[in-house]
Amino acid sequence: MTQPPQPPNEPPQGGFGAPQTPPAGGFGAPQTPPAGPPQQPGYGYPQAPPQQPGYGYPSGPPAGQGLPPGQPPQQGYGYGYPTAPMQPQYASPQQGGNGGKKFSTQTQIIVAAVVAVALIVGGGIFLVSGGDDKKGDTSQSDSGGTTGGDKGGEDQGIGGGGKEKAPANTKATVGFQLPQPKVTDVTKLDGSWLTDKAYVKTGVYEIVGYDKAKGTRLWSIPLQGQLCAASRHMSKDYKTAIAFEASKPTKEQKYPQCNQIGALDLNTGKLMWSKSVTAATGGDEPIRFDEITLSGTTVAAGGTDGGAAFDLNTGAERWKPKVATDGCYDKGYGGGDALAVVRKCGTYESPQLVIQALNPTTGAPLSSYKMPPGVEYASIVSTKPLVVAADVGDTAGDGSGISDFFSIDASTGKLLTKIAADAEKYAASCRSTEVESCQQLVVGNNRLYLPTEEHEGTGDYGNTNEIVSFDLTTGKPTSDKADAGDRYTMFPIRMDGSNILAYKAPPYDKGGQIVSIDGATFKQTVLMENPSDESVREAETSYSLDYAEILFADGRMYISEVMASKPTTTTLDDKRYLALSFATG
Structure with a gap:
């Protein structure tokens, strides 16, 4: 699809370097969490054995929470946050709070056509594409791949292998904040990865490596044009x-073509090669x-x-596009x-996917198949x-791109x-315009793990949901069920x-959590609890979770945007960051 316009200017002075001091009322000085041995995150951290998640991206559970009477709405998580994706690459439906419906595929395509104008009118709100936190030997997730039955936690073939353990103190502090670049x-700013030394994030005309604990700038890889796609895997x-695009935009070429492919060495901070292909x-x-x-x-x-x-x-070519006689x-x-691969055949009116x-x-x-x-x-x-997802006959009715999964x-x-x-x-959702884009679902243990839609909890106010699973051999639901808890x-x-x-997306008065769910028993263990201070909470909940990239490893969590637009004069912009990190100590 045509890429959105890219800004001619570079990031603000200092780029995404040393931790920035947030605006008044913010977090105060950024914390420096203690260093620890790096472990597998998702979205771009090698793990063993490599397998696919689906997070396909975090996409499912609406992050919006019900509010008690008199509680003012907050940005993100479904309150007061635009629910319409406004950019072609991010035309994946958002889940509004309280189970709001997603957009249809047709609506996504129409919205994509007017994205630039819509985003500008939208006042600089950032829509984020989830990053899947997968792992990999080139994979963003660490799926054990153990065959599971349809007895959920009773299955004896599942268990073990987890590397993330609960610390003595699960209470987290703010590690660092990276400021929004001025555009x-x-x-487009999607793409984030973790190495043993660096948190790596896409910037404006560059890819930047930051110290995992302090957020100080380690290196930068300059690009001749803006990034337009990033691999989830390493x-x-x-x-x-x-x-990435062939050049920066000019008056004559406002929308440069996305025709450059490059390989990055995130250990050394180098662009190993880049090229185009005919x-x-x-x-x-x-x-x-x-x-x-x-x-x-x-x-x-x-x-x-x-x-x-x-x-x-x-960078040697292994194959290139061919004009096939069968179309x-x-x-x-x-x-x-x-x-x-998803191979498209047939005509526009009568496509056949293989x-x-x-x-x-x-x-x-x-x-x-x-x-x-x-x-x-x-x-x-x-x-x-x-495992493949599709909306067969547009029967999903919510634009999620999913009516059925095919094992x-x-x-x-x-x-x-x-x-x-x-x-x-x-x-859960998958962007119809991209093949590898599913969010907020994962595959492992021969199971597909899905969040349910949010629904009323048992308390006086606030919604909740669960994570459940399906057996990939039989297609039957298992007895697996993890409750998010009220609100x-x-x-x-x-x-x-x-x-x-x-x-766990939090209610209006709490911080978010990272939990580990045992694949055999489905027992939950809290690994991290983020601060509930108002300023920190507002920053954490400013991200649209249907799009945000979330990485977690070794007691450190990173959440980041994948889209930026021209800032407005509203105070909402003061509470937005390109990336935000938390760490347990």
Whole structure:
């Protein structure tokens, strides 16, 4: 899709360097949490064994909470926060508070067409794309991959493997805050990763590495144009891939093409290589990309011009788009521990989608599964096991992109089971314009873990929800059930061995929590409780959780935006940060 306009100016003086002093009434001086041995986060931290989550991105559970009488609304989490995604790449539906409905696919496409104007009129509100907190040997989540039955916690095949443990004191303090960059137009800022030394975040025309504890600037990788897509995955030696625009915008070229692919070494802070590619039979014009992923040493990028792949370490082309006689092209790829593609065939009026498991070195299909007729978009939730989400016949009715999940045998292309996901019951979403974009759901233990839609709790006010699961072999719901508790809503952010790590969005008077859910018993263990001070709480809840990137590892949590627009003069802007970190001590 056409990228949003990018600002010609660089970040404010000092960029995202040393911790900034927040505005009056903010957190005060940033805390410096004690250093500790880094552990696997999601969204770009290598873990073993690598597997796919779905977080597919945090996308489901509406973060909005009910408010008691007389309590003023707060930004984010569904109160007083725009619920319409206003940018093509982020056209994934938001879940408004109190179970608000999402937008239809058609509405998403229409909204995408007017995104720039809408965002400017919207007064600089940032919509965030979830980042999936996955892990990886190139995977953002740590799914144990153990086969589970349909007895939930009673299954003896699940258990162990989790690396995240509760500290002696779960009370967290603010680690550091990164200021919002000054931009003059809508700017895409998605992409965040964790290495053993750095928290890495996309900035304006650069990728920046920060000290994990102090937030001080370690290095910067300059880009010739603004980033337009970032891989959720990393290699074991902290390498990843991005797509970015060919240049900065000018009067003559206000919307530069997203046609540059690059590989980043996040350990050294270097751009290892960057290049464009032309179609095998399509002339000399560089092709455009909408998204990018990584599996092993294969960088795969896709879009409406087709797909291409490169060697992560050298940039050598592994395959490039071809004009097929059957009209088929690679729309987009899912990476991580395996590589899969959504291949689009047929005509605009009558599309046929094919899901293929690929040889990551040659691109040769290992198996193929034809999606049901009439499915226009499909999203890859996980590549190993292979799980796909789609809105069959636009029956979801809420624009979530999900009416059903398809569990596919990657070796044969046989459908193992189809899981109906009633949009009235389950909260997760996938952006129809991107193949690897699902949020707030994960795959592990041969199960699909989903948050339910929020509903009234047992208290006098406030909503709540649960995390439940489905067996990927039988398609049946298991007995797994984790309750968020009154006035909290929760969603998975990644797997940790066979355990599920989840974020609990707080009520109006509390801080958020990170919990570990035992894969066998579904018992919850609190790993982190964020401060309930008003200024800190307002900053934490200023992020739209249907889009925010959340990383957690070794007692440190990072939450960040993936979109910025021109600031307004309202006081809301004073409480917004590009990224915010918390740490237990």
